[in-house]
Amino acid sequence: MSLEAANETEFERARRAAEDRRLVESAAGGSTASFEQLYRLHSGKVYGLCLRMTGHRETAEDCTQEAFVQAWRSLPRFESRASFGTWMHRIAVNAVLAQARRRGERLGTDGSIEDELADTLRDGSVGDTGAGMDVEAAIAGLPPGARHVLVLAGIYGYTHEETADMLGVAVGTSKAQLHRARQLLERRLNGEEGDP
Numbered sequence: 001m002s003l004e005a006a007n008e009t010e011f012e013r014a015r016r017a018a019e020d021r022r023l024v025e026s027a028a029g030g031s032t033a034s035f036e037q038l039y040r041l042h043s044g045k046v047y048g049l050c051l052r053m054t055g056h057r058e059t060a061e062d063c064t065q066e067a068f069v070q071a072w073r074s075l076p077r078f079e080s081r082a083s084f085g086t087w088m089h090r091i092a093v094n095a096v097l098a099q100a101r102r103r104g105e106r107l108g109t110d111g112s113i114e115d116e117l118a119d120t121l122r123d124g125s126v127g128d129t130g131a132g133m134d135v136e137a138a139i140a141g142l143p144p145g146a147r148h149v150l151v152l153a154g155i156y157g158y159t160h161e162e163t164a165d166m167l168g169v170a171v172g173t174s175k176a177q178l179h180r181a182r183q184l185l186e187r188r189l190n191g192e193e194g195d196p
Contacts, residue, residue: 016041020084028075035075039068042085046092052151053096055140063099067092093152093166100144138185145169149177150185 020041026034046067051060070091078087139147145167152163153174164174 017083021080024075024078024080024084027072028078035072038071038084042088043068045085046088049089049092049151049156050096052136052139052155053093053144053148054099055147059099063092063095066095066099070095089156090166093148096148097167135185135189138188142181142185146177146181146184149174150181153178154182 020038023034023038023041027038043064047060047064050063050067051057054060054063067088071088074091078084082090139150142150148167149163152158152166153160158166160171160174160178163178164171167174
């Protein structure tokens with residue numbers, strides 16, 4: 001990437017952040033039009049996060065809607081220490097975890113993912129084997145706890161500390177789950193069966 005392209009990217013990020021701050025301030029003052037603009041700007045990314053974490057379109061849609069409802073309610077308390085997008089990701093993660101609890105799903109964040117991942121691979125629930133396997137389907141087939149850590153730390157680039165904080169687990173658990181999920185995904189995508 002050229003220096004000019006890097007500067008342009010930095011300039012674009014700064015412009016978007018300034019626009020978000022303006023919209024947040026207006027929406028916090030009661031402007032539904034400003035909040036609608038924030039929704040249009042961020043709903044795709046929030047939905048993508050929810051879809052990757054849940055593995056189900058309808059559940060992801062519900063979680064996205066819940067995240068924006070919570071954001072609207074909490075907007076007057078928003079502190080701009082983080083960007084609006086980061087704040088929305090955190091709300092979305094909480095919506096996904098709350099949805100899982102309501103459904104009685106075991107989140108798999110207690111450090112015991114090895115057996116869950118091995119069972120998932122053995123029963124073939126990840127998807128088709130072979131090089132043509134859909135990576136998104138492979139991610140969706142992971143047990144929830146491993147999938148959540150993989151999505152947050154491995155895909156979205158949150159640190160292990162941030163991931164652990166969002167999921168309510170220890171940093172070591174986040175690291176172990178990410179390592180294990182990557183190993184198993186690699187083996188599955190290479191058409192290998194079983195536990196590494």
